[in-house]
Amino acid sequence: MKTGTPKHTWNHQTLAPWFFLAIPLLMYMTWVIVPIIQSMFFSLTDRDSILFQRQFVGLGNFIRLATDPTFHLALQNNLFWMISFVLVPIPVGLAIAMFFNQDYPGARWFKTAFFIPMTLSYAVIGTIWAWIYQPDFGALNTLLRSVGLDTLARQWLGDRRYMTGALIVVGIWRQVPYVMILYVAGLKNVPSELIEASMIDWASWWQRFTNVVLPMLRPATVVAVTISIIDSLRAFDIIYVMTNTKARAAEVLASYMYSSAFTFQDYGYGSAIAVIQFLITLGFILIYVNNTLKSEEKL
């Protein structure tokens, strides 16, 4: 007589999911996993050796990264993007969402208006903002001059000191509505009983916000922060469209990777930059995935 756990058998129940997953998995392997591994491998090769005979340089490309001032600048700019993307769009997006969460005439209309930047592609946004920033007849400097602030008018995209800042403003302009939508959805999930209970207890608006609403919005905040950080690391389109990636002052990891690999055919070095960017992004993605899995378990 046999005892113990039943032996694992292949039947319809266990095979079916693999059958359905087979094609997507295969495609994922071919188009995502294999290229990632390939880039890691390329990052150990010299200059344009992908196209010609392959020459291993070990960690040579990474050693060069450590002393490359342009790479340091790109890292610094990326950090600047990241910090700005957390500090500005999150509170502003939340404030707008809170504001429009109340019922009053036109709230829906305003919500839509605020959402519109999200629907535009980065290329379009970059082109429009390049006009706004045009130093001689662009909207921004014209506005500054019309209110007597001539001294504040700048070459926003032509002066190395302001370039990155000007680009981040554009990124934020696009990011705020995204965060707003996340919070609008989050606010819908705050049970009205809790709000009513806090009102019965005579909690002030601020107490209600910090002790009831904000804790209930924790999942939305985690998503908003991680998505914003990942978006800040992806910043490339705006920079490419607005600066031609020729001026090194605004360089970030993605644009430096692009110009190294594709403009100057230094595929080894470009791959090394890509690997670093991958590792940084992966860290944040793991935090994000981990958090989503946890909240799913709770449900």
Place this chain on the structure above:
Amino acid sequence: MKKVLTLILAVLVAASVFAGGGQQASGQQELIINSYMSDQAPKEAFEALVADFESKNPTIKVTVNTTAHEQFKTLLPNWLTSRQAPDVVTWFAGYRMQAFAQRGQLEPISRAFPGNTFQDSFPEAFVRASSFNNEIYFLPQSWYWWAVYYNTEVFDNLGLEIPKTWDDFLAVSEVMKQNGIAPIAIGARDTWTAGGWFDYLNSAINGMDFHVQLTSGQVPYTDPRVQKTFETFADLQTRGYIMPNATSYSWQEAATLLFNGQAGMYLMGQFIKDVAPAEVRDKIDFFHFPSFGLPGYAVDTPIDGFMVPANARNKDAAMKFMAYLATPEAQALFTVPLGRLAANKNVPPPNDDARRGLEMVLGAEGAMQFYDRDAPEEMAARGMDALLEAMQNPGRIPQILATLDQDRVRIHRD
């Protein structure tokens, strides 16, 4: 029924596509040319040239794939390594061609020129710029010159003379500045516009030989002579002679300022005339870059032309096309409408401008190809960016040059 019809139609379309890609009609050959001539004027001139070639070679069908200039530069290395390479590609002479020739990615084109026909058709300097290790890999088609283009109306109104020396140039600039006209237009959002300034200033201040040594990577950028070049350029900005907000303008946008008289002078290639509106074209003239007192002078004269990839599939047709392109008739067909100079020495200059351009070049002690053709592309890109950074931060020039020299050591290491 409708579905059946759609299906039949789809199959027919697909079949015709396959037939087009595979089987050719008997004796028909296909010649695939990848071209960067995306601007209207050169594109039309090239189309006329291709049509003429087809009429002379009825068995060859030419397909031209045009890609915008900047994208073309990115894609070319991939095409050249692909097993399905195009048969002919447009490109630049000198270093930019050699970079591919030394990797064995180009097909020598000598067999299209039996005997000494190549050497007889082109000036010796062009033969050199088209060769690598005693083999010819490049077919020169047209060339042009860089010079200081100026608005004659501005000069006439202010009673200005064409400056011969750098001091004259500064004096002329000062007068324009006092009269509310930007002396020097430069669309420095396109960093390559700084490349012309780098070439002309460096060769005029330090001589042609030094310039050649520098661009070939033999002299450090920290050399005091290079510093002088950078300081001289930054000085123009400090004096307020460079148009305001220059780094926010593309090269064409800055040209508009020259055309309508808001700016007086613009160091540019002859192609500035391609973008000049017809009514101002005659008001725009050029003069040679001012002298710093050295006896000779150098000129920027980039040569454009064609190459055959080593992996080309139809090399016979490609060679026929090369032989055709070298003929005086074919060279004139392309260069005359554009007002450029033909590489073939048997084609006379197409107009008065070109005649004066040619004279200026013939009187020079040496010809440069342009910074990003004389030096590796990455080196030039970093150098031009550095020059613009120096313009905005004159106080940091020693640090800027120190960083630039680290790049030189790395890029020129082999």
